[in-house]
Amino acid sequence: EVQLVESGGGLVQPGGSLRLSCAASGFTFSSYVMSWVRQAPGKGLEWVSSISGAASTYYADSVKGRFTISRDNSKNTQYLQMNSLRADETAVYYCARGDYGSGWDFWGQGTLVTVSS
């Protein structure tokens, strides 16, 4: 059974940093593109970042230079290092498994990041 479990969310002050993790199980992790998608309270889905199995990285313009996505295929885990966080980045952050052939077919339950003083 495919499972994606996010962790690392919490309360952080504006300008602060946080590192999210997504632990994967039930599939060959290294074969898939992994992504982070966020959803602000009451808003729609916003793509944040993706990383291929070979560690090519992609970022939304809004986070480029502040966020870093990475993965450890030996630990079946992807990460999102978030620096210089802003209040408007308060959101639930979802981890998603992607495949060009079958869409983004599995999602974690999400982890809440609250940026507030």
Added chain:
Amino acid sequence: EIVLTQSPGTLSSSPGERATLSCRASQSVSSRYLGWYQQKPGRPPRLLMYGTSSRATGIPDRFSGSGSGTDFTLTISRLEPEDFAVYYCQQYGSSPFTFGPGTKVNIK
């Protein structure tokens, strides 16, 4: 960046009715990389359709997708009570992998 626009923003329908949701792209999207997701309150998105018209695992056949180029459609042939939710389209062929703003399907 490919901008996706969805219409209507809100669709009020009754169980048993047909629902047609539209997704329009600012530039051509490969039909291989257009997906639809359903999201209910407090839950993560669920993949419904990928590659425009392929149903994801476990998705009932009352859901169908069509389209090409810049115009795509998700059709629910007969709405069931569990179908009232928000629906998002997404293009995942080229970065940035954008989502549409969503269509909320609520009970009339």
